[in-house]
Amino acid sequence: MTAQILDGKATAAAIKSDLTARVAALKEKGVTPGLGTILVGDDPGSQKYVVGKHRDCAQVGIASIQRELPATATQEEIEAVVRELNEDPACTGYIVQLPLPRGIDENRILELMDPAKDADGLHPMNLGRLVLNEPAPLPCTPNGVLTLLRQHGVEIKGAEVVVVGRGVTIGRPMPLLLTRRSENATVTQCHTGTRDLASHLRRADIIVAAAGSAHLVRPEDVKPGAAVLDVGVSRNAEGKIVGDVHPGVAEVAGWISPNPGGVGPMTRAQLLVNVVEAAERSVG
Numbered sequence: 001m002t003a004q005i006l007d008g009k010a011t012a013a014a015i016k017s018d019l020t021a022r023v024a025a026l027k028e029k030g031v032t033p034g035l036g037t038i039l040v041g042d043d044p045g046s047q048k049y050v051v052g053k054h055r056d057c058a059q060v061g062i063a064s065i066q067r068e069l070p071a072t073a074t075q076e077e078i079e080a081v082v083r084e085l086n087e088d089p090a091c092t093g094y095i096v097q098l099p100l101p102r103g104i105d106e107n108r109i110l111e112l113m114d115p116a117k118d119a120d121g122l123h124p125m126n127l128g129r130l131v132l133n134e135p136a137p138l139p140c141t142p143n144g145v146l147t148l149l150r151q152h153g154v155e156i157k158g159a160e161v162v163v164v165g166r167g168v169t170i171g172r173p174m175p176l177l178l179t180r181r182s183e184n185a186t187v188t189q190c191h192t193g194t195r196d197l198a199s200h201l202r203r204a205d206i207i208v209a210a211a212g213s214a215h216l217v218r219p220e221d222v223k224p225g226a227a228v229l230d231v232g233v234s235r236n237a238e239g240k241i242v243g244d245v246h247p248g249v250a251e252v253a254g255w256i257s258p259n260p261g262g263v264g265p266m267t268r269a270q271l272l273v274n275v276v277e278a279a280e281r282s283v284g
């Protein structure tokens with residue numbers, strides 16, 4: 001058996017096509033959505049992701065506002081740019097590309113953002129609203145995972161889901177999304193402190209691997225027919241992406257997301273969804 005592909009590229013393209021029409025409708029009402037990005041430092045991966053985000057904006061008609069600071073930028077210098085985008089009327093939503101350089105207080109930066117402009121859903125107020133089941137912009141990667149599963153008809157309701165990882169962009173919020181009444185999944189969260197990861201993986205109908213540990217999920221640990229989402233990114237000596245999922249898993253799983261080409265494009269598409277939804281809310 002070879003797993004069916006959870007095609008992030010094609011699903012993201014369909015989302016962007018829908019957004020293009022919605023952005024055009026907003027412009028007719030005099031509103032141009034504008035996505036701001038704050039990139040600090042010269043991490044090649046982060047630079048690539050930000051370039052991709054602005055390429056997507058151009059495709060759907062969203063204006064781009066780009067702010068770049070050197071790796072030596074101080075906390076105060078980054079905070080000044082956050083304040084500037086909070087005030088900029090052309091910037092209807094923005095993100096701070098994570099991770100920030102060592103020594104920068106990431107949480108303090110996220111807290112300083114205007115929650116109404118938080119296009120990532122990572123402001124503490126928006127994460128809190130998610131916990132409380134209140135409407136909020138949803139974190140892009142977990143929402144991308146859900147959309148990918150839904151669009152491919154993978155049953156989430158009642159599924160046993162194992163999330164591997166506990167980072168703020170996916171590991172922490174993913175179980176919050178999956179356990180909403182609308183999804184009704186049962187979630188086990190695993191992390192570097194989990195004693196026997198394989199025993200949890202073997203029971204899973206859906207695995208979301210977001211540990212950033214190359215080939216952590218091995219074929220012998222996957223239940224036949226399971227859906228496996230490869231979110232983690234490591235780079236080999238040539239700078240090529242190596243995911244958290246061993247290639248042999250494709251012979252056991254029912255569904256698999258490629259990496260690249262799976263969850264990454266979905267993360268970017270969901271970001272645009274958040275920007276457009278915020279702009280739509282602003283015109284009622």
Ligand SMILES: Nc1nc2c(c(=O)[nH]1)N[C@@H](CN(C=O)c1ccc(C(=O)N[C@@H](CCC(=O)O)C(=O)O)cc1)CN2
Nearest residue numbers: 048049095096097098099140169260261262264265267
């Ligand atoms: N502020 C944020 N920072 C980070 C987030 C986030 O959601 N918000 N998530 C990740 C990185 N990320 C988003 O910024 C991201 C990851 C991957 C991709 C992507 O398009 N990947 C491509 C491959 C690109 C390549 O060749 O390197 C793919 O998977 O096909 C986009 C965005 C951490 N930081």
